[in-house]
Amino acid sequence: METPLLNGSSGDTDLIGDDGDYRPVEGYRQMRRVFWIETVKLWKIAGLIVFNILCQYGTYSVTTIFVGHLGDIELSSVAIALSVIGTFSFGFLLGMGSALETLCGQAFGAGQVYLLGVYMQRSWIILWVTCIILLPIYFFTTPILKLLGQEDDIADLAGTFTIKIIPQLFALAISFPTQKFLQAQSKVSVIAWIGFVVLLIHVGFLWLFIYVIGWGTNGAALAFDLSSWITAISQVIYVVGWCNEGWKGLSWLAFKEIWSFVRLSLESAIMLCLEVWYMMSIIILTGHLENPVIAVGSLSICMNLNGWEFVVFLGINAAISVRVSNELGLGHSRAVKYSVYVTIVQSLLIGLVCMVVVMGARDYFAIIFTSSKVLQQAVAKLAYLLGITMVVNSVQPVISGVAVGGGWQALVAYINLGCYYVFGLPLGFLLGYKADMGVMGIWLGMISGTALQTVFLLIIIYKTNWNKEVEQTTDRMRKWGGQDIETEKIADNI
Structure with missing residues (x-):
């Protein structure tokens, strides 16, 4: 079976150990080559x-x-x-x-x-x-x-x-x-x-x-x-x-083992739904402001633009999930770590570019959606929050993809519940209604919840022992229908 790491390129043999995993990267030149390899592999799937x-x-x-x-x-x-x-x-x-x-x-x-x-x-x-x-x-x-x-x-x-x-x-x-x-x-x-x-x-x-x-x-x-x-x-x-x-x-x-499978499926569904419902709830909260037509209209335009960016990151989410799960199955702990780091850096760069574009066009992009001057001005005021949201949302889907690839759905679901619904929503309500900041306050509170969730997950990824994740992957496959994996690998190599 062809390893997902490299396609047998002779020029990259100094990067790969006898077990097929990356060797520790030494120097800028090797780091650049690993970055390029992982970029190609990511976008072959994500695109x-x-x-x-x-x-x-x-x-x-x-x-x-x-x-x-x-x-x-x-x-x-x-x-x-x-x-x-x-x-x-x-x-x-x-x-x-x-x-x-x-x-x-x-x-x-x-x-x-x-x-x-x-x-x-x-x-x-x-x-x-x-x-x-x-x-x-x-x-x-x-x-x-x-x-x-x-x-x-x-x-x-x-x-x-x-x-x-x-x-x-x-x-x-x-x-x-x-x-x-x-x-x-x-x-x-x-x-x-x-x-x-x-x-x-x-x-x-x-x-x-x-x-x-x-x-x-x-x-x-x-x-x-x-x-x-x-x-x-x-x-x-x-x-x-x-x-x-x-x-x-x-x-x-x-x-x-269908009940164990059901549990993992439910964990995955809850993790995803908590994220989707969180962003839907901002529309519900905004609809109860004093001027709901302008508030909901301006927010909907911003969410529409954010949705197009989110489509790109859904592809990256799925791609990094494939990369992480494949390399964990192969036992390549260092390849998992490098692919995660490369993807986070690239996604952050994409988010920053989107933020710069939105900031630069903040007085103009609403014209595509509406001819109302009042609505255009309201959208322009929200453009700064939209730009920040695009940066935060550029990293968050990547981390969710890593969580799916590693089987951490239950952990992420708990983190989502705390950051989104215990912290983000109440803060948005307080800023929007009690502090009279309106839609900007609601949105700012919810961005804070997403940012907090992202920080927690980044810390978890940084502290993760990927060798232990490889061991858990082996145990999971044995439990849910696999045969002895080491025997399979030896037979495959022979």
Whole structure:
């Protein structure tokens, strides 16, 4: 099996020890070479994942755009259904599925490639059961939205639309684990191509069902369901047909140690959801200020820009998770440490560049979203906080990716709970309402929570003994379906 560290380049042999791991870096020249090696490996994975996430984001955006031409009520209803109910389910299932990033990545790195198919089937089972548990939210969307104060017409249509996209929910339960299966092996080009082709197909479906046949929001729901299942089925076909080393067919081993797997999946979901809900809560708090239209509008514009930057870091998040889990599986503790340090430095540089751009264009970028001078001025005042947020958010997703790759989901979930909900939210409330700082106070408090979480995780990473993490990786694979890893490695080397 080819080591994830190097591709056999003779010019890098002085960097690599007999065990395949990096030797201690000595001098600027070696440090520069390690930085370049890790940069190439990171972006080979991250670039294509970013492209795929943009395609997935595009299916939601395009659906909203097409429906928007049907009427204001249709637009609001579908937007709420996708952004509230759809995002909640998407985030929870993505979190549940991210347990595979830990297990599949470590198994692949250790040469236990056959386990990837078993883990993927186990995740399919867990996510399908999770979908069934989530169904009441879909069936009772209308009363839930009315309880939250939404208008009856919008809530009724949103509830109807949500019920009709239930098939899409179950498609995610197939596609998420399959994506993690492929990501662990760095087969991300397939995911990217499928995402791009399905986006084009989705646009065709929307045009056909909404404009040609005239099915309105029913046609949008049908297009959403079909596109999601095309993605899931295409990925499974590729796995079955072209991933023979990792896919050995359906196996009863998928039911082995399933409760331990469920626990790791829940830890992953809680860790991710605490982060997603934290950023959603700022909109809720802002909506209760004295001038909510300007406050929410200006904040939404800033969050939109921040969201585009966040897409890039989601790709880096997934890429560093793959790198960490693969190298832990191989037993390369120093490679893990170097890849983490290189990724944090690069992400911080990207965040600083984004901050500088936002600061420089603070008086102009709101024109893209609104013609209101009052709203443009409000956005310009928030631009400084947006720039700081971009820097903080550049490091935080990387550390979360390291946590997933290392299997630290439970620890990070506790840290998120304390930093976000015990410190950040109350501070934002006090600054926003009691100190009369408005939206700037709310945002400043929440940035402080994110910064505190980032500091804690940086300290943990700095103090981590990666040799012990390698030992825990070996124990985890033995417990959850692996054979004796050292025997496998010896056989592989022979």
